[in-house]
Amino acid sequence: MSASVTPANRNPGFGILMVDDEASFLRSLSMVLERRGGYNHLYRCQDSRDALAMIAREPIGLVLLDLTMPHVPGEELLKQITEQHPGVGVIIISGLNQVEKAVHCIRLGAFDYFVKTTEEDRLIEGVRRAVEMQEMRLENQAMRRKFLTDTLERPEVFSPIITRDKGMRSVFQYLESVAPSGQPVLVSGESGVGKELIAHAIHELSNRPGRLVCVNVAGLDDNVFADTLFGHSRGAFTGADQARVGMVEQAGEGTLFLDEIGDLSMASQVKLLRLLQEGEYYPLGSDKPKRIRARVVVATHRDLEQKQLAGEFRKDLYYRLRIHQVEIPSLRERKGDIPLLLDHFLAEAATELSKSKPTVPKELAVLLDNYSFPGNVRELRALAYDAMSQHRTGVLSMDSFRRALDQNSISRDVTSEPSIAFFSPDQPLPTLQEMADMLVDEAMRRSQGNQSIASSLLGISQPALSKRLKKKADDSSS
Structure with a gap:
């Protein structure tokens, strides 16, 4: 491999080993792979007896193998590679244009078979396919290791x-x-x-x-x-x-x-x-x-x-x-990140505006948790900066957040569509009063008992919600 090729700019990440007893063909193949394919992580082997040792020593992922060679014939070397290094891909590049021989090599485990006189385009495309398959195989192995650990x-x-x-x-x-x-x-x-x-x-x-x-x-x-x-x-x-x-x-x-x-x-x-x-x-x-x-x-x-x-x-x-x-x-799919991001953006804005970082009211986290954030992290950042620009001292005001998160946008998923199968056809319909009580209970649950936020979720005023809650409590006690 060329001394000018450093680990950082090797392409591909694994080595491509060319095995052929003809030095001139190895040189020309190297030039084709580098100029036409952009591959520079290349190794040459002119003596087939040294091939297995090079595969064991170097990070070889693909072998381009000639069939007709002295010492160890290509077909025998193919068998040894597939047995001892099953993770290494092999492409046969032979001077023999024989269909039976090509089929036999594929059965032995070769990825592809090309004739030396074949057009360069077909060869480069074949190497590309093999490289991509090897990269995907190695990536799948790496992903399995990471997810398991x-x-x-x-x-x-x-x-x-x-x-x-x-x-x-x-x-x-x-x-x-x-x-x-x-x-x-x-x-x-x-x-x-x-x-x-x-x-x-x-x-x-x-x-x-x-x-x-x-x-x-x-x-x-x-x-x-x-x-x-x-x-x-x-x-x-x-x-x-x-x-x-x-x-x-x-x-x-x-x-x-x-x-x-x-x-x-x-x-x-x-x-x-x-x-x-x-x-x-x-x-x-x-x-x-x-x-x-x-x-x-x-x-x-x-x-x-x-x-x-x-x-x-x-x-x-x-x-x-x-x-x-x-x-x-999206941010609504990872709402657990909202408090972290809010804290980060408020600190960032405080530094930029030369202000002290404010205390964040607990109700703000509940309010934001019930918002769909169509603008995602970028929108949350803008809200935090806007609130910080208006902040003076003490506890951070929720007014700017309330204005931005209007009643029509709170808890509405912009990509959702109404379902026509809301009620089971086998069950009786609930009464309007029962449905109203269910909505109130769910709004109070989502708002963690905060009537101001719950009323926003329901699209009614806070006094109207308070009246409904009092009536429901009176009905339950009577």
Whole structure:
């Protein structure tokens, strides 16, 4: 392997071992894999007797094996690899174009079979498929270990994300498992859940030597999208007096984060698909291709599966992006984080506004717990900053929160739809009085006995609720 290839920029994370007795073929195959495939974590073995020792010594995950070799024939070496190292994939690259031999090798455990004179495109695509399968296998193993032990190897990476939610912890464990992969990651979730923080965490976990470059692609037309990502050469169009380096090149060997990917036009989707599939792009006005070295992370608040079913998002691009996919839960799905986040944002706002951090009334936690937060963490932050800007001394006032969380929004899930099966057809309907009592009881339970909050949940005034509670108590005692 080249001395210039450091652990941080190896692609793939495991080694690819080429075994062939012809030194010239090993050199040409290395060049093809590096230039066409972008793979640089390569090992060469010219003597088949040394292959097993190299597999045991080096982090080999895939072997490209010739069949016709002196000393240990390729077919025998294939048997030994599959028996002694069952986790290592093997692709046969032979000078023999024999169907029976190919079928026999596949039965022995080879992943694929290629003839040396075959087009480079087929070979590169075959290696890509094998690499992706190996990466997924290794990631699944890593995920099983993490979930069984419930551990995080690098918890400090996630420290900017304030949470104690089990669902978020599972997200973190998954991200640690897929971090070494060079494949794209699709981050989905509602607006305001913190998808950019997740992109930062992925970049930190991957230990890539380049930087994180973020691009919001929403609203970019096809030409602007291409110019932003790929750049242009001097004179590419009217006004292009100087060459411009695109975001792909700026990311270098780091991470390219494309936010709001669900808003891309169909024409831009084609360009992104080519970038991911071929690993190449052309700056505007240039006929010389450049290779992408960065890992791609994309994010969206839209349902890409529904968009591709509706013909609004390319199916091939969708499946290319979702090799690794993570869904960030909304704030209403992790309400246990609300007190933590509120405390964090109030402290942050107090520092920024040069004020003392206030005492938070207990009723505020109950009020926020009964709110659906359509704007998620971003909305809670805005509420905390607004309240802090109006705060003077002592206990934090709930007035600004009450104004923002109006009666129509409290305890309403913006994505929910009314159910027509609210009552069982086999049971008699409750009376209006019984239903009213049930609603009052549930509102008092959710508000933890706070009549002000309970009346907001019910959409009635506090005196009206107090009157109902008194009447219910009188009826019970009589």
